[in-house]
Amino acid sequence: MPYSQFPEPPTEATLRSARHELSSKLAELESLTGRIATTESALAEIVSSYKRTIAALQQEKSQVEQAVAQTRAYVAPIRRLPDELVRVVFNAAFDEYACAAWVLSGVCRHWRRLTFAMPRIWSKIRLVTTQHASADTIRLWLERSGSLTPLDIEIFLQVGKNETKLAQTRRRRTPTPPTPFWHTATHPPAMHHLQTPVVVPPSPPMYRGNGEKAGNSTVRTGMHWGHIAVYYLVEQMHRWERFVFRFEKQFASILALKSILGDAPLLKEFEVSCAEPAFYSDWLWLPSAAANSTFALPNLDTLTLRYMPFKWSSPMFRTNLTSLTLHALPTGHFPLDRILHILSANPGLISLSIHFAAVIAAILPLSPVSLPRLANLSMGGHYLLSQLLESLIAPTLEQLTLDIEARDPIEDTITNLLVRSNNPPLTTLAVAYGGSATSLSYYGSGIVISWTFLAELRHLRTLRVGGTPFEPLLGALADGEDWLCPALTGLAMKSCHTHGEGVKQLVQMVAARNPDAGAASGAPVRLQRLELYECASIGTDVVAWLEGRIDEVVCTEPTYDRQVFFSPVLGE
Structure with a gap:
């Protein structure tokens, strides 16, 4: 009976009855527990049986789906295309995307065989890598490009923090290439000349001798990446048509570049660039070859060396280049006449960019050098370069x-160059806009004393200046009596110090050149783009007003207020 039905207080008779009831209930409980276990076991067996049945059905379904997919692939219209047409499609994909071969070869065995039989679509190497990745990617690329196809090579080596980001990106298997570090700046960065090539499928992982994947202990293997990769590349130097190798900073196996020495009969463009200055001694490689070397470089017309060793007498500078970019090492001291010798040896130059931080006076007298095809000239560094x-x-x-x-007003040098050159139609002028601290003048008024020389630049469309006073240039451009640079459409100023009337003169200049009522007779072309980087605290109201007058306005405030303005800036 239930506990509540037992009388209180308990007696001997009721206790005996309770003990008998307890014994009976315990036996019943044990019986029920056993029945539950038996039922659960039977259920588990049934579930297991059905699971086995479902698994078998799923496996059979998978086989049928695979057969359906293969049959669909077999009856697909593209199967009826002759291999000749498929190769045409592959070539078109390659022309659009240099790394298409890696994607196409992974579709099916037939396409893989076709891509392996087409060396041309493997002839453009576009690789972003690190020194801890395997160089086998380069080996595979070269092997699949055959033995006769000309090679177009672009390799970007990430060193330091960026190589860690690239490794993490590859581990995530993301298809999106990592953003280059110089594409995040708010204004044109110092390394805008380096364009990152596209990212290809990840390189095979590095392995240690016992077959275990290398994790944190990759430093030693990273010391040899350059030697292995450059060995593979130099072996095919006779097929180079374009060779571009860029890296962020000095790396462990940089001396492997010494192996770049020999004939390159197909080579048209050669570039080795470092993103930051390095300090290492000269070494013997193609740009530093002796003057009496007889290396075959008959087609070389574009040469770029940034922070890499070279000699002025190298045969690379005697190929009548059309494009030359030289950023010398800080440790390189070149006499002025030998730099001029490089230019005189290439009278067909169309684009010239040179930067020498250390220059010594000329040994031999400087003679005039005519570059009749030169359209783009960039020069920076030591003050002797003005000579x-x-x-x-x-x-x-x-x-x-x-x-x-x-050291001297730069406007005289610019004027003399233009007069000697019979006033060419200059469309773009940049003065001290590179951002180097050494480009500021020793004069208190800035690098340019007077802007009157702009009166001769009737074709100038873009003007970029830096490190010069804010007001004089704006005042000169706002003078309506004799408009300076009447074709000017773009103005950029960087780190130009201002005084109390700077912002007011900016407004007056824009109002004069971009009036509300439209251009009057004889008025200059309207400004279309205005860039101001760390020049003055413009204010949101002024920026809004500028945006109403100019199509594109870019303003960044200085890190500190150069001048506090108390007078009103805008007029009525």
Whole structure:
């Protein structure tokens, strides 16, 4: 009976009855427990049986689905295309995307065989890698490109923090290439010349001798990446048509570049660039070869060396280049006349960019050098380079960029160059806009004393200046009596110090050149783009007003207020 039905207090009779009831209930409980266990076991067996049945059915379904997929693939219209047409499609994909071969070869065995039989679509190497990745990717690329196809090579080596980001990106298997570090700046960065190539499928992982994957202990293997990769590349040097190798900073196996020495009969463009200055001694490689070397470089017309060793007498500088970019090492000291010798040996130059931080006076007298095809000239670094500029004649010059240490007013040098060159139609002028601290003048008024020389630049469309006073340039551009640069559509100023009237003069200049009522007769072309980087605290109201007058306005505030303005800026 239930506990509540037992009388209180308990007696001997009721206790005996309770003990008998307890014994009976315990036996019943044990019986029920056993029945539950038996039922659960039977259920588990049934479930297990059905699971086995379902698994078998799923496996059978998978086989049928695979057969259906294979049959669909067999009856697909593309199967009826002749291999000749498929190769045409592959070539078109390759022309659009240099790494298409890696994707196409992974579709099916037939396509893989076709891509392996087409060396051309493997002839463009576009690789972003690190020194801890395997160099086998380069080996495979070269092997699949055959033995006769000309090679177009672009390799970007990430070193330091960026190589860690690249490794993490590859582990995530993301198809999106990592953003280069110089694409995140708010204004044109110092390394805008480095364009990152596309990212290909990840390189095979590095392995230690016992077959275990290398984790944190990859430092030693990273010391040899350059030697292995450059060995593979130099073996095919006779097929190079374009060779571009860029890296962020000095790496462990950089001396492997010494192996780049020999004939390159197909080579048209050669570039080795470092993103930051390095300090290492000279070594013997193609750009530092002896003057009497007889290496075959008959087609070389574009040469770029940034922070890499070279000699002025190298045969690479005697191939009548059309494009030359030289950023010398800080430890390199070149006499001025030998730099001029490099230019005189290439009279067909169309684009010239040189930067020498250390220059010594000329040993031999400087003679005038005419570059009749030169359209783009960029020069920066040591103040003695202004003497080099005084020796140049460029009758077709269109773009001029100067970032030279200022010892004398730079406007006289610019004027003399233009007069000697018979006033070429200059469309772009940049003065001290590169951002180097040494480009500021020793004069208190800035690198340019007077802007009157702009009166001769009737074709100028883009003007970029840095490190110069804010007000004089704006005042000169706002003078309506004799408009300076009447074709000017773009103005950029960087780190230009201002005084109390700077912002007001900016508004007056824009109002004069971009009036509300439209251009009057004889008025200059309207400004279309205005860039101001760390020049003055403009204010949101002024920026809004500028955006109403100019199509594109870019303003960044200085890190500190150069001047506090108390007077009103905008007029009525």
